[in-house]
Amino acid sequence: xxxxxxxxxxxxxxxxxxxxxxxxxxxxxxxxxxxxxxxxxxxxxxxxxxxxxxxxxxxxxxxxxxxxxxxxxxxxxxxxxxxxxxxxxxxxxxxxxxxxxxxxxxxxxxxxxxxxxxxxxxxxxxxxxxxxxxxxxxxxxxxxxxxxxxxxxxxxxxxxxxxxxxxxxxx
Amino acid sequence: xxxxxxxxxxxxxxxxxxxxxxxxxxxxxxxxxxxxxxxxxxxxxxxxxxxxxxxxxxxxxxxxxxxxxxxxxxxxxxxxxxxxxxxxxxxxxxxxxxxxxxxxxxxxxxxxxxxxxxxxxxxxxxxxxxxxxxxxxxxxxxxxxxxxxxxxxxxxxxxxxxxxxxxxxxxxxxxxxxxxxxxxxxxxxxxxxxxxxxxxxxxxxxxxxxxxxxxxxxxxxxxxxxxxxxxxxxxxxxxxxxxxxxxxxxxxxxxxxxxxxxxxxxxxxxxxxxxxxxxxxxxxxxxxxxxxxxxxxxxxxxxxxxxxxxxxxxxxxxxxxxx
Numbered sequence: 242x243x244x245x246x247x248x249x250x251x252x253x254x255x256x257x258x259x260x261x262x263x264x265x266x267x268x269x270x271x272x273x274x275x276x277x278x279x280x281x282x283x284x285x286x287x288x289x290x291x292x293x294x295x296x297x298x299x300x301x302x303x304x305x306x307x308x309x310x311x312x313x314x315x316x317x318x319x320x321x322x323x324x325x326x327x328x329x330x331x332x333x334x335x336x337x338x339x340x341x342x343x344x345x346x347x348x349x350x351x352x353x354x355x356x357x358x359x360x361x362x363x364x365x366x367x368x369x370x371x372x373x374x375x376x377x378x379x380x381x382x383x384x385x386x387x388x389x390x391x392x393x394x395x396x397x398x399x400x401x402x403x404x405x406x407x408x409x410x411x412x
Numbered sequence: 413x414x415x416x417x418x419x420x421x422x423x424x425x426x427x428x429x430x431x432x433x434x435x436x437x438x439x440x441x442x443x444x445x446x447x448x449x450x451x452x453x454x455x456x457x458x459x460x461x462x463x464x465x466x467x468x469x470x471x472x473x474x475x476x477x478x479x480x481x482x483x484x485x486x487x488x489x490x491x492x493x494x495x496x497x498x499x500x501x502x503x504x505x506x507x508x509x510x511x512x513x514x515x516x517x518x519x520x521x522x523x524x525x526x527x528x529x530x531x532x533x534x535x536x537x538x539x540x541x542x543x544x545x546x547x548x549x550x551x552x553x554x555x556x557x558x559x560x561x562x563x564x565x566x567x568x569x570x571x572x573x574x575x576x577x578x579x580x581x582x583x584x585x586x587x588x589x590x591x592x593x594x595x596x597x598x599x600x601x602x603x604x605x606x607x608x609x610x611x612x613x614x615x616x617x618x619x620x621x622x623x624x625x626x627x628x629x630x631x632x633x634x635x636x637x638x639x640x641x642x643x644x645x646x647x648x649x650x651x652x653x654x655x656x657x658x659x660x661x662x663x664x665x666x667x668x669x670x671x672x673x674x675x676x677x678x679x680x681x682x683x684x685x686x687x688x689x690x691x692x693x694x695x696x697x698x699x700x701x702x703x704x705x706x707x708x709x710x711x712x713x714x715x716x717x718x719x720x721x722x723x724x725x726x727x728x729x730x731x732x733x734x735x
Contacts, residue, residue, distance in 0.1 A: 267487065267541055274534070294523035302530020303560070309537050310556045313549060366519050367580050 246286050253279035266312045270305055277301040291367045426503055434648045435465035441648075441694050448698035475637035480543075483634060487542035492635070492642035495535025498528045499649040506656050507583045509666050509678030521582035522574045525657060526567055529612055533559040535646060536614070536621060540631035551630025554705060555614065555621035561712045562611035568720030569605045572727040573598060573661050586665040597730065602662050604719055606692075609658065611708070613650045616697040620705050651693055652686065659685035 256279060259272035277300040284293035374382050439454065439461065446453030454461030479485060505521040518524060533555055540552020576598065577585040590598075611618040622630030632643045659665055663685050666678030703711070 265484075267484075267538070271487070271538070290518065290520045291523070294520045294527050297527035298523065298530050302527060302563070306533060306537065306556055306560055309541070310553065310560070313537075313541055313553055313556070367523070
């Protein structure tokens with residue numbers, strides 16, 4: 242079991258590197274899908290079936306397909322982007338990576354405790370997660386719903402046609 | 413280890429059964445469409461043309477495996493496999509007899525179906541992109557838009573049915589006893605669900621990713637031989653798989669008179685129900701003409717999704733107050 246987890250983890254990391262290294266955007270998207278799929282397998286091994294299914298439905302089935310859709314809409318880009326100035330994205334990822342590393346280190350050495358009350362008691366089955374979401378975490382859950390609604394309305398406003406007169410006055 | 417071997421044998425047998433099903437589904441479709449159009453259909457190979465699928469398979473296998481020079485080779489070869497695999501994987505969670513799932517009972521059966529139908533479109537999209545051909549690309553774009561859109565009503569109705577059944581496991585769902593009025597409420601969802609499935613499986617009248625009069629053959633224009641056959645297999649196996657899912661969700665799956673007592677009757681009833689649904693698929697193909705792409709999208713966003721939301725809300729009320 243642990244050998245299998247190690248193997249899947251290695252594959253997952255390899256796919257993650259592939260996302261960054263691949264020259265064509267579609268190949269990057271494929272590596273991303275492989276990465277998401279292997280992550281889902283890791284979740285299953287950790288007994289978090291619901292999380293695994295959600296991972297595949299949302300990330301592999303939804304987001305990667307949207308990414309592919311956008312890549313195809315933009316079409317073939319013959320320009321070479323390898324000499325682009327990447328200082329700012331690199332800086333941002335360095336800072337974020339450092340924060341992640343720091344918090345992981347603090348948690349592993351026991352200086353920072355997250356989810357102190359033992360997390361979800363009865364594993365990652367859908368009913369366990371549902372019960373937790375609608376009892377202990379009800380308020381955060383409802384806030385996330387409002388956040389998503391705001392994002393939805395925002396997308397609607399940004400996606401409205403700007404050229405020419407709008408068909409109806411905004412309201 | 414022996415357990416692993418048993419799983420392996422189960423998987424191989426399941427794949428063989430489904431692939432044989434595919435072969436005879438092509439025969440059935442050609443025969444039925446011929447009857448609908450007052451023709452005879454294949455009748456040369458064997459009695460009633462029953463050997464036609466075998467002849468087609470041999471022909472496809474012995475064709476030259478030609479790869480056009482302008483394609484992205486890796487993705488071009490990968491795409492048919494990515495199209496075919498999910499269609500077979502969905503089978504793992506479907507119950508085929510009392511308490512017997514095809515592979516294993518999981519507590520995320522419904523989510524499994526949603527997850528796998530979600531990744532189904534990869535094969536089509538990647539085929540269209542890797543072919544490096546504008547017609548293929550247009551087919552792939554249509555497929556991506558269509559599948560993402562129709563997944564939403566599919567999910568809404570699926571969640572409603574899971575909620576009414578009170579379980580995510582398909583094995584338990586089939587065995588849940590239901591009142592007659594509950595069946596009627598579930599059957600109201602059937603036309604909506606079936607429409608979404610027609611769009612998800614790229615079946616006529618929603619086969620816009622491969623419309624031959626606009627896009628040559630859409631996403632598989634550049635494919636031939638066995639790789640083309642794999643796309644065909646994916647489409648037909650998807651039909652069989654989704655018919656099985658529909659009969660499990662809406663018509664009690666393996667259930668029928670005496671199926672509780674004689675366990676072997678379960679697969680027989682399931683087969684009859686699946687056959688009826690497949691007939692419906694073919695009947696629709698022979699009867700209804702194709703809509704325009706924008707009509708298809710508008711129908712989804714302005715009718716199917718609101719209908720799904722209403723159904724979900726009412727089902728929630730029913731689950732809380734009437735059960």
